[in-house]
Amino acid sequence: MAATVEDGGGKTAPTPPPPAKPLCGELVLRLLLFAVSLSALVVLVTAKQTEVVPVVLAPQLVFAPVAAQFKDSPALIYLLVALCATTLYSLLTAGSSVKSRGSSCAKRVFVLILLDVVYAGIMASATGAAGAVAWVGLKGNDHTRWNKICNVYDKFCRHIGSATALGLVASILLVLLAGLNAYSLYRRSR
Template sequence: MASPDELKPRAPEPVKPAMVINVVGADLALRFLLFATTLVSLVLMVTSKQTKLVHVPAPFPLYVVTHAKFNHSPALIYFVVAISVALLHSVLTGLISALPICKPAPEAKKLLVLAFLDSLILGVVASAMGAVASIAYIGFKGNSHVRWNKICNIYDKFCRYAGSSVIISLVASIILVLLVMISTYSLYRRSK
């Protein structure tokens, strides 16, 4: 038999408030990190120049001065342009994101536009990274089937700078993914 305490109707348990995430602060911090990573990546790639005295196989000793610069490859030029666009994007969207500090919540249209723009820039940066990664792989390993020699054993500084630039741009693309996630989360939260 049930005791009298068990027969009494129970009061509903209090609902715990959902964890509130400061999306405006996180958005601004990520946009600042995006600015920093794209700026460093751009500076590294643009300054990746190296001049070497290279031995050319010939019947007699022949040395030629050769240069390695980012503007010698269309893929590296595309990378510089894409990272420059991402840098400009980070500045403009950072200013747009800083505006709702005065307001309690950002407008849904602004969040949707930021999510679209972040997704677009993510695609541009990812495609540029793919183009540069293929060039970097050939520079590092070469391709014996088409007789493309590796160049990173000759232009070591150039390859270090370009490789560092690609790695930092990978961080920038991860930041862009996080920005898209924050914008879509904010839109989802506002729709409830």
């Protein structure tokens, strides 16, 4: 039911809707999410280094160039896919925020909360998997005889560590966005 306002002649006219408030905080967080996830994506894709290392061939030890690439680990490929999806999602939702200009309905906000939580979960799991691989690369595992590789492939490890840290930041931004939208929906219900 629309509110009415009496004008000077005793007639009632519908109250104009309040001006739409720009969702500045949400838009800034979505643009920051885009920048962080795109940066992590670029850093991860450029993670490649070739070094000459000893390779054991049946009768002898030979030194050969061996490349370390992000494509060599399924966990890093998972991080790549999660970052691609998050980058696209952040770009689409930032555009949606600009298009709606703060006059979004409760249904849209609810859907954004759900999607933000889903993407936060995907990013958190991908970051955890990549972090585990990065830790083994950094420290090795004596019990399983997995040698550390970061003492040889230092540039590669810096790229993987940076991409993993940026993935963690993207996860935190998605949680903040979900909380911001949940608060917005809560405020509307009061």
